Amino acid sequence: ETGVTQTPRHLVMGMTNKKSLKCEQHLGHNAMYWYKQSAKKPLELMFVYSLEERVENNSVPSRFSPECPNSSHLFLHLHTLQPEDSALYLCASSQGPDRNTEAFFGQGTRLTVV
Amino acid sequence: GQNIDQPTEMTATEGAIVQINCTYQTSGFNGLFWYQQHAGEAPTFLSYNVLDGLEEKGRFSSFLSRSKGYSYLLLKELQMKDSASYLCAVLDSNYQLIWGAGTKLIIKP
Numbered sequence: 001e002t003g004v005t006q007t008p009r010h011l012v013m014g015m016t017n018k019k020s021l022k023c024e025q026h027l028g029h030n031a032m033y034w035y036k037q038s039a040k041k042p043l044e045l046m047f048v049y050s051l052e053e054r055v056e057n058n059s060v061p062s063r064f065s066p067e068c069p070n071s072s073h074l075f076l077h078l079h080t081l082q083p084e085d086s087a088l089y090l091c092a093s094s095q096g097p098d099r100n101t102e103a104f105f106g107q108g109t110r111l112t113v114v
Numbered sequence: 115g116q117n118i119d120q121p122t123e124m125t126a127t128e129g130a131i132v133q134i135n136c137t138y139q140t141s142g143f144n145g146l147f148w149y150q151q152h153a154g155e156a157p158t159f160l161s162y163n164v165l166d167g168l169e170e171k172g173r174f175s176s177f178l179s180r181s182k183g184y185s186y187l188l189l190k191e192l193q194m195k196d197s198a199s200y201l202c203a204v205l206d207s208n209y210q211l212i213w214g215a216g217t218k219l220i221i222k223p
Contacts, residue, residue, distance in 0.1 A: 004156070040122065042213040043201070056210075090156070098209045100145045100164065105156035 003027040006091050006106035013081065014114055021076040021109045023091030029104070031097040032074040034066060037088040037108070049074060050097045081113045116140045118214035120202050125220045126192055134187045134200050134217045142207020148176055148187045149201040151216065157201055160187070189219075197221045 004025045013019050025032065034046040048056035049068040063085075065077040074091055088110050092103040119137045126132040138146070145164040149157040163169055163178035163185060175188040187200055202214040 040215055042118065042215045043203075043211075045211070100162070100205055100209070102147060102159040102162060103211070105158070107154075107156045110154075 004091055004093055004104050004106040006089075006109055008109055009107065010110045010112075012112045012114060013078070015081060015083075017081075018077070018079040020078065021089055021091075021111075023074040023076075023106055025072055025074075025091075025093040025104070027093055027104060029093035029095055030071060031094045032068060032071075033092040033094075033103065034064075034074065034076050035090040035092060037090055043090070047076075048097050055097055078111075081111075083113050086111055086113045116204075116206060116212045118202055118204060118212055120200075120214040120217045122215070123218045123220065125222060126189075128192055128194060128221055128223050130192050131188065131190050132192060132219065134189075134202075134219065136185045136187070136202035136214055138183050138185075138202070138204045138212070138214075140204045140206045140212050143180060144205040144207065144209060146176075146178055146185050147201075147203045147205070147211070148185075149203065150198050151201060152198045160200075192221050194221050194223070 007022045032049045036044040046060045047066040052068045063080050067075040088108045090108045091106040094103045095101045117139045148160040150160050151157040161176040168177045173190045178185045199216040199218050201216045203211045
């Protein structure tokens with residue numbers, strides 16, 4: 001069991017739907033991340049939050065909207081997605097975005113856009 | 115641009131040794147990570163190298179040569195449970211993790 005929990009594990013949504021992914025960490029970390037993982041491609045960093053402030057947004061389309069209400073919780077709000085957005089979405093946390101410490105990952109949400 | 119290269123797939127036999135290579139070109143260097151990811155599961159941390167040389171952790175070892183932009187992960191006494199993807203990632207000068215696409219390791223009996 002990791003210290004980072006993601007829900008739901010699987011999600012199928014239509015292009016006109018709105019849904020949210022949830023991530024929770026119990027490790028006392030200060031930084032949280034959203035990654036997109038597509039088959040045979042490197043992990044793509046989407047968003048970084050440090051102490052609840054967004055510190056990085058890597059040119060992610062506006063149909064993905066992150067929210068970090070506190071240092072333990074992170075959400076990814078989804079609306080009007082495209083089929084190419086189907087992927088595994090991973091949440092991670094670490095002690096800080098500017099430190100050389102390992103990241104702890106959740107098990108991910110497998111998203112399918114139909 | 116920044117780039118991490120590692121083989122897409124490797125096959126090895128149970129009980130044997132396998133070496134997974136990773137080469138990188140990044141803007142600065144603050145360390146290199148190896149992660150293991152079983153299918154459908156979270157990546158889990160294996161090792162971190164920031165100085166040249168070999169770090170050993172049980173059956174797994176990781177080597178780094180900063181001058182060559184090269185690392186490898188060495189797995190000994192392979193077990194079936196070692197079948198997984200192995201991800202190489204470099205922390206650049208801005209402490210941003212640059213990821214390779216991963217190496218899928220298949221272990222055969």
